[in-house]
Amino acid sequence: EVQLQQSGAELVRPGTSVKLSCKVSGDTITAYYMHFVKQRPGQGLEWIGRIDPEDDSTKYAEKFKNKATLTADTSSNTAYLKLSSLTSEDTATYFCTWGFAYWGQGTLVTVSS
């Protein structure tokens, strides 16, 4: 059974960065693209971007190009999302989704001083 396990909730200061992880179990991470999706409290879903773990190629939504960085480590079957220069607008739950068929449980990031 495929499962995606995301790292725990983060409370971070404005202006700093945070790196979230998403570990795939039950299959090899290179089988599908890994996408990350943002959901602000009580709001809809926003696609941040995706990484192909096979060759580390990435594609980002324009609004996240200077905010998010996606990486992957095939040796640990894990993908990462780094968010930089954090503001209150980045307070949200971040989901990883593998091919959009499998989803992690989400990581809540709270940006507050």
Add this chain to the structure above:
Amino acid sequence: DTVLTQSPALAVSPGERVSISCRASEGVNSYMHWYQQKPGQQPKLLIYKASNLASGVPARFSGSGSGTDFTLTIDPVEADDTATYFCQQSWNDPYTFGAGTKLELK
């Protein structure tokens, strides 16, 4: 960006049939997908590429449409279907989601 428009909320009785619509601001071929999300949970894929039932999803759920107009149908609706339903397109960059339709049961 491709804007996906969904009606905000629907209320139906158990056993009825409900159709949830999603209209795209530009064509997305058949690359429209549907998700169910319950409070505090991650989205769950129901339908992919307009009309294909995802693995493990009950046959009560079905999808139709192409181009710019798409529909998710639940027939019959059950109490457990109370949730928000999102459409998503993966034809145009960036991928976009609809704002969601909240389905409530009477």
